[in-house]
Amino acid sequence: LGWLVLAPMNNTDQDVTIKLRPNWRALPVLAPARWRLRDIYRAFDFSWTAPPGWMPNEGAILPVRFNILGKDEHFDADGDVVTVTVPARSFRLLLMEPAGN
Numbered sequence: 407l408g409w410l411v412l413a414p415m416n417n418t419d420q421d422v423t424i425k426l427r428p429n430w431r432a433l434p435v436l437a438p439a440r441w442r443l444r445d446i447y448r449a450f451d452f453s454w455t456a457p458p459g460w461m462p463n464e465g466a467i468l469p470v471r472f473n474i475l476g477k478d479e480h481f482d483a484d485g486d487v488v489t490v491t492v493p494a495r496s497f498r499l500l501l502m503e504p505a506g507n
Contacts, residue, residue, distance in 0.1 A: 410435045410502040412443065416492040423491045428502070430486075440505035443488050444480040447499035451476045 410433060416422045430437040456470040481490045482505055492498055 411446075412500045412502070413497055414490065414492050414500070415497040416494060419494050421491050421493050423489060426488045426490060426500075427486055435502070437486075438504040440483070441502055442480045442482045442505045443490065443500035444478070444503055445498045446501045447497070449476050449478050 410428065412426060412428075414424055414426070426443070428437070451474065453473040454471065460470065480503075481488045481500070490498060490500065
């Protein structure tokens with residue numbers, strides 16, 4: 407088993423649902439009997455603190471610290487197809503892994 411990461415992007419103003427069907431024979435990884443895709447971009451917590459005196463725009467009042475809590479999202483395969491919703495104006499960073507992890 408090797409690593410496979412897919413990065414579908416959505417440059418529209420609506421969420422888009424896509425079906426992904428990897429061509430396992432063309433990829434340098436072995437397909438597990440049961441697999442899924444985990445969004446590793448959204449899985450981790452992220453925080454940021456602005457440096458002293460930082461202003462994003464002149465006169466803007468914004469918090470100097472923010473936190474984004476990670477959300478573990480995964481999409482199970484149905485046979486050799488995975489259905490994934492990609493949010494509007496965003497992307498997913500999908501790691502292929504055996505189902506059940």
